Amino acid sequence: MGGGAGLIRTPDQRLRVFVSSTLQELAPERRVIREVIERLALSPVMFELGARPHPPRSLYRAYLEQSDIFIGVYWESYGWVAPGEEVSGLEDEYNLAPDVPMLIYVKRSEQRNGRLDSLLRRIREDDRASYVAFDDAEQLGPLLTSDLATLLAERFDESSRRRPVPAHVVAGVSLSEILDPPRPLTRLIGRERDMQAVVRLLTTDGRRLVTLTGPGGIGKTRLALAAARDLEASFPDGIAFVDLAPLRDPRLVISAIANALGIRDTGEAPLRAKVTQALLHRQVLLLLDNVEQVVGAAADLSALLNASSVSILATSRVLLRIDGEQSVPLAPLASSAAVQLFLERARAVKPEFELTDDNAADVTAIVTALDNVPLALELAAARLRVLTPKVLLERLERALPLLVDGARDRPERQRTLRAAIDWSAQLLSNPERDLFLRMSVFRNGFSLDAAEWMCERSDAGSAVDLLGGLVESSLLQEQDRESRSWFSMLATVREYARDELESAGDLPKCRQRHAEFFSALAARAEPHLTSAGQSAWIARLNDEFEDIRAAADYYLAAGQHEAFADLVWPLYWFLWSTGRMREAEAWIARLTEVEDQLSDRTRSRAKLFNVGMAILEGPDPSRIPELEDCIAYFQREHDLPGEFLSQIAIGLLELMRGSSRLDIADRHLQCAREIAETLESPFLTSMALHIAGQVFLARGDARGAVEIFEASLQAAKDSGEVLSESAALFQLGWAMLLQGENVSASEFFVQQMRISSTVGHQQGIANGLDGMFAVAVAVGDFERAGRLLGAADEVRERKGLLPPAMLPYHQRVLAQVEGSPASEEFQIAREAGRHVDLAEVIEQALVSDRSSS
Incomplete structure (x- = not known):
């Protein structure tokens, strides 16, 4: 299918389904479409939160280029025609659709716009399109489900070409592989020579470590992402994107690389050795973004380069100073490119904006005042939605000199950028600025419900309205992740906002509020991690794991041990299924250092967790008394989930010890099954039966094992948890x-x-x-x-x-x-x-x- 993606996809790179329709009149249908797409584990590409009559052309063009399936839904309205355009965004999306399968649904009507009728006649003649009429949203759901299922069964994505799946092979084979670099939504401007230099160094010149350097906002990440696309053919084993901006601890860099490569830290071997082995003879490029955050990991990166065939393209404000490192310093854009960038970003927010004799001098002066720094230009261009170039220039001329003079401890270019961010932030309303600063406590991106939580009880405006203002000001970026709106802040902008928050004395309060959000999120997630909703929740928790880590670190540093336990314990199955148990073990180890300060509940949970990790190393009978203590505590407190895990752990440990212990293993597993039935949890029942079946196999009773495993399979199906199945x-x-x-x-x-x-x-x-x-x-x-x-x-x-x-x-x-x-x-x-x-x-x-x- 389209989009240039390969057959092997990471969980966050599912087939993308672009949905084209008017927004308001087809709102019920759009909800149904999103539900169907997500139920089939595909990724909807839709415009909802804060959508204008139609999104900017450059945005939906980029989304279309990255999509694998096009769905068009039409009723009566033709859509809005922007000034200077000849067709509506609705027709433009159809015109720009790449060569991908097209599913077209037309809601029956006697009052259809004439221009829409003309478009539909043209669509009916398109041999790429499947064309179906329907009456309402209820009828659309089954039609779309059937069509998408048929389409997935007929088509199979391999590299950049298509080929049909044999009829006897299940549709949708998807392998978890390396985390691809994100596809930029805008074109690269003014960096042609830098791009050529990066590509040449990593290919013709055979360099294995190239570092793009320069101040924040100069465009290092944007150039690296563009270079990655040009380098795809030179690295046949893949290009892995590793965002290091959320990290603070250099020791976590190898873990972040492992995560991008899809390597799980299961605990039975050092993670560094696993990563080295995985990269030993493979032509892989690691794109390490924001390395200045963790430059202390230079020795680990050097060791990885020396012990494997990997190459690294890094972005950093400072050099790593590793042998063989080649620096490519980025300067501000040339004047002509800076003007071009400013104009393109201006048209994204104001499509009719043009460079004229009347405004050319003001535009040039704006660009010059901002030192041709790309991020500063983008922030300023966003203001053309409400300001003319002349008014914008007047405000810049008043603000920038004062702001730059107030930050003499920073390099000149950095002072200019910081001043531009400050100026943009000062134009926000008070509620917008307050939320902007609060959201800087998030290490990664954040969701709408996170923003609402950080608003607390503010009645100055809803989170949606406030976020809309921040997006329009280019201080936040918004994208869809599955069914959620997801917001992110550039590292440079986050640094500014966090400094301001700390200066105001509000950082501790906001970090506490941030941690409490993730405690609440963990509690919400827990029941879904062992049910049919598991995949969606694991995807979400993966997105937000850097901030879960930040919340855990905060609780431990603040001595809030009980709050820490309440955050981590509900995430047990998530940590286990995503290979993060070693990191969780390190957290728990910090708890045991203050064991005398813990409640009995937290002490028992920590002990159970530690024994569970020890079982990975092999059967150790000396740990059984600890598990028996845990059982006694959980029974006293009527904590059935804790007792279940303790009984399972002993049963597994006794099974591992050999045939003489099988009867004891059976007794504990039977207790676990009874608890699972009491809790009415098919997932837990399936787990207990799964281990019980292995006891039968250990006895040589394969027929008895079949009966147990069949019961385990049925329980797993009842739970909807596919990994148990x-x-x-x-x-x-x-x-x-x-x-x-x-x-x-x-x-x-x-x-x-x-x-x-x-x-x-x-x-x-x-x-x-x-x-x-x-x-x-x-x-x-x-x-x-x-x-x-x-x-x-x-x-x-x-x-x-x-x-x-x-x-x-x-x-x-x-x-x-x-x-x-x-x-x-x-x-x-x-x-x-x-x-x-x-x-x-x-x-x-x-x-x-x-x-x-």
């Missing part, structure tokens, strides 16, 4: 295989692979490939077995996943084939499997294997 299918596959039922085993592994590949669960993909490997061995297809296992090896190495040695039956199958006459053929195929296209291997694995019969 995937895990149950995987265990069912092995249980069937151990009984010699190869066809059934293959079917279960295929179902498990479909779920894992669709949601991008790398551990599940690797496990599924292992299962398919075992089926191939069972039917004597050693060449296919080797290819599948080699692909599984590759997934594990890239993502630092748990080794298959965790499964004893896997090891038995591997020993069988390595000791057979086909060992050499198998090893050759296994090595080849490490180098084939992973998507193709998965497609082939998802095809029912006729030979298994």
Whole structure:
């Protein structure tokens, strides 16, 4: 499909569906469309919050270029025609739509605008478009669901080309891979030579560390993102975007890189070693943005460069001072480019704005006054919505000299930029400025409900109105993330606002309020993390994790240990499923340093967490008394979730200790099942049954294990939590295989692979490939077995996943084939499997294997 995205996508890079319609008259239909798109795990591209009659042309052009599917919904109105334009935004969106599938829905009417009728006649003749009439929003929902499902089954995205999916392969195979750089919504202006220099250094000249330097607002990030697009072909294994602006601790840089590469910190090996191994022989470019935040990580980055094949493009106000570093300093724009940039940004807020003989001198003077600094130009251009160039210049001439003179401790260009931000901030209303400063406590972006929370009980204006003013002033940027409006602040602007907040003495109060928001968010998220809403909540918490981390750090530093526990404990399943348990373990370790200050509840939770992490290292019987203490406490307090986890932990620990402890494991797992039933939690029931089934396998009772795993699968389906469903299918596959039922085993592994590949669960993909490997061995297809296992090896190495040695039956199958006459053929195929296209291997694995019969 379109958009230039590859087949392998990270969870935040789902297929984008652009929705074109008028806003008000089709509001019910737009709500239905958004619900359908999100239910199918796609990403809607829509204009809602603060939408004007139609968004600026440059904005929706950029959104269209990045979209994979176009949906047009039309009724009676043709839409607004902007001054100087010949067609409405509605028709313009259709005209600009790239070569992507088009689904067109027309609501029946006898009063349709004539120009809209003409557009619809043209659309009906477009062989790209599927054209359907409907009566109301209720009828539209099923139509759209069916059409999108059919479309996904017919089309498959690979690199920059399309090819159909075989009919027997599930639609929507999606692998979690590296975090791609964001696609800028505006074109790069005036940086052609700098761009050529960056590309040449990283390709022709073979440099492996290039650092773009310059003051804040000079355009380092924008240039780096543009260069990344030109460098895609030179780095076939991908370009990973790592935003370091939210970080304060250099020790977290490797973790941020791992996250961008999709590597989970599962705790069984040092994360640095996993990252190095994943990058060892791969042509990957790391785009590290805002490195000056964590320049103390230079030694770690140097070690990574020396131990792998990775290249780095960094943006920073200061050099890293690493051997081999090549600096590309950015100066302000040339005068002609600065004027061009100012004009383009002015037209984004005022489409009819033109450079004329009457205003040319004022525009030139504005650009000169702002030293040709891109961010300062953008901030000023935003004011042309309400000011003429002449009035804007007069205000700048009064404000800038005073403001610059008041900040002599900063470099000249930085003083000019800070003055421009200050000037723009001073033009805000008092409620807008108050919210602007408060939002600087967020390390990353923030959602609308976060802004409303930080408004507290202000009656000076709603959060939506205040945010609209900040967006119009270019002090905030807004975008859609799934169904949420998401706001972000440039690092330079955030630095200014945070300084102002601290000077006013309001920083501590706002940090407390910020932390309390994320405590409330964690409590809201907890029940959804083990239900059908899990995917949406994990996506949201991933977006906001840097601020969750900031809230945790704040609570610990402030000695608010109970508040810290109330923040982290509800996020247990999120931290576990996203590979963040090691960081959480470090947080908990800080709690144990003040154990005598903790309540019994927090002390028991911390103890349970620590023992759970210890189990990853292997069975340690000495930890059982601690778990028994936890059970006793949770029983006294009637804390059923805490008791459930404690019973599960002991059951798992006893299972790991060997056959002599299986009866004890069973007793604890039975207690866990009873608690899950009391809590009426299908997710917890599925988990308890999942481990109980492994006890049956450890006893050699594969038939009994099948019954338990089938019950676990049904409970998982009842919960709507797909990873539990995937895990149950995987265990069912092995249980069937151990009984010699190869066809059934293959079917279960295929179902498990479909779920894992669709949601991008790398551990599940690797496990599924292992299962398919075992089926191939069972039917004597050693060449296919080797290819599948080699692909599984590759997934594990890239993502630092748990080794298959965790499964004893896997090891038995591997020993069988390595000791057979086909060992050499198998090893050759296994090595080849490490180098084939992973998507193709998965497609082939998802095809029912006729030979298994």
